[in-house]
Amino acid sequence: MEDRKASSKTSAAIMEAAGKIFAEEGYSKATVRDICREAGANIAAINYHFGDKKGLYLAVLKHYQEIAFQTYPPNLGIKENQKPEEKLQAFIRTFLSRIMDDGRPAWFGRLLAREFTQPTWAFDILVEETIRPSFQLLTEIIAEIMGKSSRERIVRLCSMSIVGQCLYFRHSHPVISRLFPGEVFGARQIDELTEHITLFSLRGLLKEKNKKNLQVKTCKKR
Amino acid sequence: MEDRKASSKTSAAIMEAAGKIFAEEGYSKATVRDICREAGANIAAINYHFGDKKGLYLAVLKHYQEIAFQTYPPNLGIKENQKPEEKLQAFIRTFLSRIMDDGRPAWFGRLLAREFTQPTWAFDILVEETIRPSFQLLTEIIAEIMGKSSRERIVRLCSMSIVGQCLYFRHSHPVISRLFPGEVFGARQIDELTEHITLFSLRGLLKEKNKKNLQVKTCKKR
Amino acid sequence: MEDRKASSKTSAAIMEAAGKIFAEEGYSKATVRDICREAGANIAAINYHFGDKKGLYLAVLKHYQEIAFQTYPPNLGIKENQKPEEKLQAFIRTFLSRIMDDGRPAWFGRLLAREFTQPTWAFDILVEETIRPSFQLLTEIIAEIMGKSSRERIVRLCSMSIVGQCLYFRHSHPVISRLFPGEVFGARQIDELTEHITLFSLRGLLKEKNKKNLQVKTCKKR
Amino acid sequence: MEDRKASSKTSAAIMEAAGKIFAEEGYSKATVRDICREAGANIAAINYHFGDKKGLYLAVLKHYQEIAFQTYPPNLGIKENQKPEEKLQAFIRTFLSRIMDDGRPAWFGRLLAREFTQPTWAFDILVEETIRPSFQLLTEIIAEIMGKSSRERIVRLCSMSIVGQCLYFRHSHPVISRLFPGEVFGARQIDELTEHITLFSLRGLLKEKNKKNLQVKTCKKR
DNA sequence: CATGAATGAGCCTTCATTCAT
DNA sequence: CATGAATGAAGGCTCATTCAT
Numbered sequence: 008m009e010d011r012k013a014s015s016k017t018s019a020a021i022m023e024a025a026g027k028i029f030a031e032e033g034y035s036k037a038t039v040r041d042i043c044r045e046a047g048a049n050i051a052a053i054n055y056h057f058g059d060k061k062g063l064y065l066a067v068l069k070h071y072q073e074i075a076f077q078t079y080p081p082n083l084g085i086k087e088n089q090k091p092e093e094k095l096q097a098f099i100r101t102f103l104s105r106i107m108d109d110g111r112p113a114w115f116g117r118l119l120a121r122e123f124t125q126p127t128w129a130f131d132i133l134v135e136e137t138i139r140p141s142f143q144l145l146t147e148i149i150a151e152i153m154g155k156s157s158r159e160r161i162v163r164l165c166s167m168s169i170v171g172q173c174l175y176f177r178h179s180h181p182v183i184s185r186l187f188p189g190e191v192f193g194a195r196q197i198d199e200l201t202e203h204i205t206l207f208s209l210r211g212l213l214k215e216k217n218k219k220n221l222q223v224k225t226c227k228k229r
Numbered sequence: 230m231e232d233r234k235a236s237s238k239t240s241a242a243i244m245e246a247a248g249k250i251f252a253e254e255g256y257s258k259a260t261v262r263d264i265c266r267e268a269g270a271n272i273a274a275i276n277y278h279f280g281d282k283k284g285l286y287l288a289v290l291k292h293y294q295e296i297a298f299q300t301y302p303p304n305l306g307i308k309e310n311q312k313p314e315e316k317l318q319a320f321i322r323t324f325l326s327r328i329m330d331d332g333r334p335a336w337f338g339r340l341l342a343r344e345f346t347q348p349t350w351a352f353d354i355l356v357e358e359t360i361r362p363s364f365q366l367l368t369e370i371i372a373e374i375m376g377k378s379s380r381e382r383i384v385r386l387c388s389m390s391i392v393g394q395c396l397y398f399r400h401s402h403p404v405i406s407r408l409f410p411g412e413v414f415g416a417r418q419i420d421e422l423t424e425h426i427t428l429f430s431l432r433g434l435l436k437e438k439n440k441k442n443l444q445v446k447t448c449k450k451r
Numbered sequence: 452m453e454d455r456k457a458s459s460k461t462s463a464a465i466m467e468a469a470g471k472i473f474a475e476e477g478y479s480k481a482t483v484r485d486i487c488r489e490a491g492a493n494i495a496a497i498n499y500h501f502g503d504k505k506g507l508y509l510a511v512l513k514h515y516q517e518i519a520f521q522t523y524p525p526n527l528g529i530k531e532n533q534k535p536e537e538k539l540q541a542f543i544r545t546f547l548s549r550i551m552d553d554g555r556p557a558w559f560g561r562l563l564a565r566e567f568t569q570p571t572w573a574f575d576i577l578v579e580e581t582i583r584p585s586f587q588l589l590t591e592i593i594a595e596i597m598g599k600s601s602r603e604r605i606v607r608l609c610s611m612s613i614v615g616q617c618l619y620f621r622h623s624h625p626v627i628s629r630l631f632p633g634e635v636f637g638a639r640q641i642d643e644l645t646e647h648i649t650l651f652s653l654r655g656l657l658k659e660k661n662k663k664n665l666q667v668k669t670c671k672k673r
Numbered sequence: 674m675e676d677r678k679a680s681s682k683t684s685a686a687i688m689e690a691a692g693k694i695f696a697e698e699g700y701s702k703a704t705v706r707d708i709c710r711e712a713g714a715n716i717a718a719i720n721y722h723f724g725d726k727k728g729l730y731l732a733v734l735k736h737y738q739e740i741a742f743q744t745y746p747p748n749l750g751i752k753e754n755q756k757p758e759e760k761l762q763a764f765i766r767t768f769l770s771r772i773m774d775d776g777r778p779a780w781f782g783r784l785l786a787r788e789f790t791q792p793t794w795a796f797d798i799l800v801e802e803t804i805r806p807s808f809q810l811l812t813e814i815i816a817e818i819m820g821k822s823s824r825e826r827i828v829r830l831c832s833m834s835i836v837g838q839c840l841y842f843r844h845s846h847p848v849i850s851r852l853f854p855g856e857v858f859g860a861r862q863i864d865e866l867t868e869h870i871t872l873f874s875l876r877g878l879l880k881e882k883n884k885k886n887l888q889v890k891t892c893k894k895r
Numbered sequence: 896c897a898t899g900a901a902t903g904a905g906c907c908t909t910c911a912t913t914c915a916t
Numbered sequence: 917c918a919t920g921a922a923t924g925a926a927g928g929c930t931c932a933t934t935c936a937t
Contacts (some may be wrong), residue, residue, distance in 0.1 A: 015917070033347075035258060039911065049919050051913080056917095061909065124257075125348045126403040134407045142408055163409060164425045168277040170388045171397025178391055185356045186364055187385060203386045211429035237900060261928065271902050275927065279902085459896070463854035477791070479702060483932065495899050495934080501896095504932065569699075570791045570847040578851045586852055596743040607853065608869045615841025616834045623833055629800045630808055631829060647830045697923045705907065708903080725905065805935060892921085 018068050018167055020046040020055045021137045025067045026217050029116035034064055040057055061128070066127055071115035079105040081141050091151040092209055099173065099208075101202040106177045120177045142166060152209070168211065240278045242268040247289045248336035283350070283446050288341055290351055293337035294359060302329040303363050313373040314431055320367055321395065321430075323421040326398045329416045355357045364388060374431070390433065394426050462500045464490040465558050469511045474558035478508055493577040504621040505572070515559035516581055525585050535595040536653055542589055543617065543652075550578055550621045551638045564621045586610060596653070612655065614650050676856075684722045691733045693779035698854040700730055700793050727794070734795055737781035738803060745771040747807050758875055762880040764811055765839065766867040772843045773860045786843045808832060818875070834877065838870050 024045035028037045039060050043050045057063040084097040106116040113129060119137065122130050145166050153165070176192045183190050192200060248265035249257045261282050265272045279285040308318040328338040341359065344352050366387050372379060375387070398414045405412050414422060468489035472481045483504050487494045501507040528541040550560040563581065567572050589610050594601060597609070620636045627634050636644060690711035694703045705726050709716045723729040750763040751824045772782040785803065790794050811832050816823060819831070847858050856867060 017918075020920095028280075038909085040909090044408075050911090051919065052917090054912065121347075121403065122404070124400045125343075128404060130360065131407065134404065138404060139408060160412070161425075163412060164333060164414075164422075165429065167397060167401055167405075167414070168394045168426065168429050171395075172393040175389060175393025175396055181348040181352060183358065184423075185353065186361060190385065191387070192386075200386075201385075206389065207387065207390050207433035208429075210432035239901070260926080263928080272928090273903075273930080277902095282928065344905065418917095454777070482930085494900075494932090495898060495900095496896090498933065510736050565791075567848065568844040569787070569839075573848060575851065578848065582848060583852060603855070605869075607856065608858075608866075609873065611841060611845055611849075611858070612838045612870065612873050615838040615845075617837075618841055619833060619837025624805060624835075625791065625792040625796060626800065627833075629797065630805060633918090634829065634831070637829075644830075647827075650836065651831065651877035652873075654876040683922070704905085706905085715926095716907090717923065718921080719909065721923095722911095 015056070015094070017048045020068055021048050021052060021056065022067060023172070024048075025063055026071055026114035029067055030117040031122055033125070039063070065125075065129060067133065068115070068118060071118070072133075075105055075115040075119075076137070077109075080142050085144075091148055092205075094148045095152065095158050095169075095209065096201060096205040098148060099169065099196065099204050102141065102170070102173050103176070103197050103200055103204075106173065107197060109194050116177075120174060123174055124178070142170075145169065159174060165208075166209065166224070169204065169208050170194075174198075176200050176204075202225070239270045239274050240269070243270055243274060243278065243285070244289055244292055246270075248293055249253065249284055251286060251289055252336040252343075254439075255343055255347070256351075259367075260284070264403070281337050286349075286351060287354070290337070290340060292330050292419075293340070294355075294429035297327050297337040298359075299331075301330075307366075313370055314427075316370045316376065316393075316428040317431065320370060321391065321426050322419065323383070323394050324363065324392070325398070325422055327418050328395065329419060329422075331416045332347075338399070342396055345396055355393075364392075367391065371408075377419075387433065388437060391426065393424075398422050452602040457639045461469070461490070461496050464495060465492050465500065465507070466514055467509060469507055470515055470558035473511055475510060477565055477569070477575075482509070494584075501634060502538075509576070511563060511609060512559070512576065516577075519549055519559040519563075520581070523552075525588050529588075535592055536649075538592045538597065539613075539653065540645060541650040542592060543613065543648050544641065546585065546614070546617050546646075547620070547644055550617065551641060553638050557565070560589070561578075567618055568622070579624075580629050586614075609652075609655065613648065614666050617644075622642050668669065675709070681722070683712070683714045683824040685717050687718060687722065687729070688736055690734055691729055692737055695733055696780040696783035696787075698797075699787055699791070705729070715830060730793075731796060731798070734781070734799065737784070738799075741771050741774075741785075742803070744774075747810050747826055751810075752825065754764050756812055758871075760814045761818065761875065762867060762871040763834075764814060765835065765870050766863065768836070769863050769866055769870075772839065775860045779860075782843070786840055789840055790844075794890065806837075811835065831874075831877065833872050833877060838874070839866075842866050843868075861871060 014151050021042060025037075025042045027112050028042050028045060030039075032041075039053050040050060042063070043053065053060070053063055057066050079101050079153060081101065082096070083101040085094045089097075106120045119133065122133055146162050149162050150171075153162065179192050242289055243264060247259075247264045250264050250267060261275050262272060264285075265275065268274075275282065279288050301323045303320070303322040303323065307316050311319075328342050329335075330338055341355065344355055362426075368384050371384050371387050371391075375384065401414050405414060465486060469486045472486050472489060475481075483497050484494060486507075487497065497504070497507055497583050499508050515556075523545050525542070525545065527545040529538045533541075550564045551557075552560050563577065566577055576631075590606050591610050593613075597606065625638050627636060689707060691703075691708045694708050694711060697703075705719050706716060708729075709719065711720050712718075719726065719837040729831055747764070747767065747768045751841065752808045754841060755763075772786050773779075774782055788799055809858050815831050815835075816829050845858050849895065
């Protein structure tokens with residue numbers, strides 16, 4: 008039941024429809040009925056091919072994960088002998104592309120972004136197979152930029168700052184469209200966003216040099 | 230039915246339980262039955278006091294919004310004659326506090342954070358009454374830091390970068406606890422996070438001066 | 452609880468509202484909440500003054516029954532020394548008026564008409580206090596017209612034929628307005644309807660004389 | 674979901690039970706729970722086979738409409754070369770049969786009679802597919818009897834008088850059984866009722882000839 | 896007398912799942 | 917492999933009624 012290969016035509020149609028609908032609605036709001044209707048398949052087919060709704064979600068996640076990583080491998084455009092700043096830029100562009108792309112394999116990006124802020128039971132799988140490698144790469148780049156001596160915790164904070172920016176531009180549409188009608192931060196702005204986040208963050212990383220000038224009093228309260 | 234004040238004991242218990250459960254489960258997964266069980270109230274009480282589930286959610290949102298803004302007013306600790314850098318720090322601390330506090334009024338923070346990335350029909354109300362004023366204040370501070378000549382779009386990008394960082398530290402627990410067991414970015418780290426985000430971002434804002442040094446090759450439109 | 456006089460102002464307002472709403476919606480679709488809202492009264496007042504919804508309905512029925520019979524007594528316009536044909540006409544006019552009137556005391560007419568075709572548990576009361584006297588009068592008039600020798604069953608059939616016509620013009624609006632847009636058989640056509648039903652029925656009653664000419668073969672089948 | 678044929682055994686059992694219960698209770702008082710219990714089916718079967726309660730009611734109406742019209746086509750026993758008086762008799766017999774039959778397909782009769790006086794949202798369908806054709810046929814017969822020169826309004830009044838009589842004998846049971854215990858006007862009296870209504874009405878239609886003799890003073894507008 | 900608050904039963908609908916063929 | 921049919925649990929909501937003051 009678990010690993011029954013998605014071989015048949017029906018099965019493929021279901022995967023297709025499920026990708027689309029899960030991405031649109033999220034796991035819990037998506038219904039197997041809608042998925043089957045979209046796929047033109049019988050409702051019992053899900054049970055046959057994937058066991059149950061969870062099994063289907065898992066299969067979808069794994070399937071499109073592969074596609075997404077073929078299209079946007081974490082190290083896309085990163086070469087060993089590049090300057091770390093350039094590596095960071097490449098990383099950000101790839102990350103943004105993966106989560107903002109709205110082409111066909113984009114379903115994974117949307118699901119990924121969703122899981123980041125609203126994890127389901129499937130989150131563990133994503134962590135191990137997708138998120139950890141990305142974070143690993145990112146922290147290496149950051150450490151290279153900040154210098155090997157940096158404390159681990161600082162590096163992690165900075166990683167989070169960068170990832171947080173990327174994710175938020177992914178989710179920003181509802182708030183942006185209301186606050187600033189006309190503004191858009193979407194897939195077509197990936198270049199602009201890449202540049203902005205890269206520059207904004209690179210300066211943030213140049214800690215030691217400017218710390219003095221920028222120091223502000225902290226911890227007055229609490 | 231609409232504005233019936235939450236006056237009675239049952240009504241208060243329902244608000245309490247609803248705050249907790251909505252914050253835990255989100256609007257659509259939360260059930261009125263669970264809320265009533267938690268509140269020790271009859272299920273029809275929701276209809277009586279709040280009309281329906283939507284009315285309850287709205288009441289919860291507005292109620293805890295008030296509490297949250299009394300506890301953490303947007304301009305908390307900000308004085309007119311402060312340096313803008315200090316204003317930014319105060320803003321970030323307040324924003325973080327509001328969304329990360331895990332005391333009693335914390336439910337609003339969680340609901341707010343949830344609506345940011347998964348808006349419901351109630352989002353419009355939050356935008357007007359909560360989000361817009363905060364963004365307004367933030368952009369003013371940023372403009373002050375970057376200089377009045379800055380293009381509006383740039384200011385907005387930077388606002389998003391800052392808000393995105395804050396929100397992500399709010400959501401980070403699931404991913405952090407898996408990637409780096411032992412690390413925590415939570416309410417008790419607000420001081421640390423405030424300092425990190427403030428410094429990280431202040432440098433990011435000092436655009437003009439350092440742009441040359443940091444310039445990296447940006448890809449042509451792809 | 453049963454006979455608590457409807458003395459207070461609240462109680463009167465409830466009777467008023469209940470009359471209107473029961474007439475509009477019928478017993479089972481009307482809700483005590485709507486009635487209380489309309490009356491500007493507290494929902495518990497119904498329980499206090501009338502026991503329960505049934506008690507209220509009963510009180511309304513009895514109250515407006517009195518009013519209706521003061522306004523349209525069964526023998527309205529009927530004098531002992533009249534020709535029976537004129538008595539019949541007067542009866543029909545009164546009956547039509549009672550059930551079609553849409554002025555204030557009209558609620559009883561609507562409720563009566565409703566009970567005729569969709570009796571509730573309150574029907575028994577109406578039968579004894581309202582319907583039986585009317586039928587009694589009608590059968591007397593008919594017997595007078597047809598001759599005392601007429602079999603009881605025939606008289607009853609004719610009574611039903613007359614009452615049936617009246618009731619149906621009362622209920623006809625939905626079907627008439629769809630079949631013949633523009634046509635109306637309502638309260639403002641009472642004169643016309645009275646004349647039509649009277650003439651149509653009077654001829655029907657002249658049985659013996661014409662029976663031969665009109666005889667058609669009956670009972671071929673079944 | 675809409676037109677799913679009532680093919681399965683459960684579906685048929687539900688139609689059966691629904692026919693019975695809708696006829697007994699009317700649309701709004703009937704509950705899907707009762708229907709399913711009666712049918713020995715799960716409550717979700719209604720959703721599966723008919724979409725919702727409305728869909729079920731519609732299906733029941735249409736299904737038994739077909740049966741009723743196969744059993745009692747409007748023109749049952751009417752031949753082109755008959756005398757119009759005989760046509761009228763045939764019409765009345767068929768109409769009475771359709772609404773008074775208490776065999777299996779009788780549910781439609783009851784539902785029809787109910788809709789006549791208490792229309793639901795389904796009434797429009799009945800008007801177009803069932804009521805209008807019947808009325809059409811009836812008015813043609815009447816016009817033939819009264820002469821082509823008759824004013825349309827008069828013909829309509831007479832149609833209503835005839836239909837009203839039929840319907841009322843259908844509804845009469847509650848009032849008859851109380852007023853005259855022992856008397857019954859039911860399905861077994863269709864022959865008798867047909868003869869009565871036919872003769873009663875035929876005379877009513879012979880307007881012109883006798884008008885003088887029967888003229889009664891009609892009140893001026895009051 | 897009157898009220899706001901609370902109650903429990905019941906309503907229609909929707910869902911993921913499983914059965915039998 | 918595939919399907920139409922069936923299932924039980926659960927969801928949000930509405931109602932007449934009653935409690936306590």
